[in-house]
Amino acid sequence: MSDAFADVAKMKKIKEDIKNHEGQLVELTLENGRKRERNRIGRLTEVYQSLFIVEFTDDSNVPGAINNTTVESYTYSDILTEKTLIRYLDAAEQAELENK
Numbered sequence: 001m002s003d004a005f006a007d008v009a010k011m012k013k014i015k016e017d018i019k020n021h022e023g024q025l026v027e028l029t030l031e032n033g034r035k036r037e038r039n040r041i042g043r044l045t046e047v048y049q050s051l052f053i054v055e056f057t058d059d060s061n062v063p064g065a066i067n068n069t070t071v072e073s074y075t076y077s078d079i080l081t082e083k084t085l086i087r088y089l090d091a092a093e094q095a096e097l098e099n100k
Helices: 003-020 076-080 091-098
Strands: 025-031 037-047 051-058 068-075 084-088
Touching (some): 003 037, 025 091, 076 084
Antiparallel strands (some): 025 084, 037 051
């Protein structure tokens, strides 16, 4: 099997994994330039044929502060090329984050 077929199989697996975790919290490690990374936790809200959408909420503990919500889209090739790493949070981690 050539590398092209292996990549197609990997892409299909990535799509299936992401589809199975739709609606759950995920942690994304984003490549932010040369040797810099940024970690964000958000909810995997929608999954499409060529991309998926994650909603991030920046919660502030200050009373009266406005919580900002941002929506970002990522492609499956971002995961395949490891520009973006995705980690699915288990039920205990999700419960802990939601209770904060």
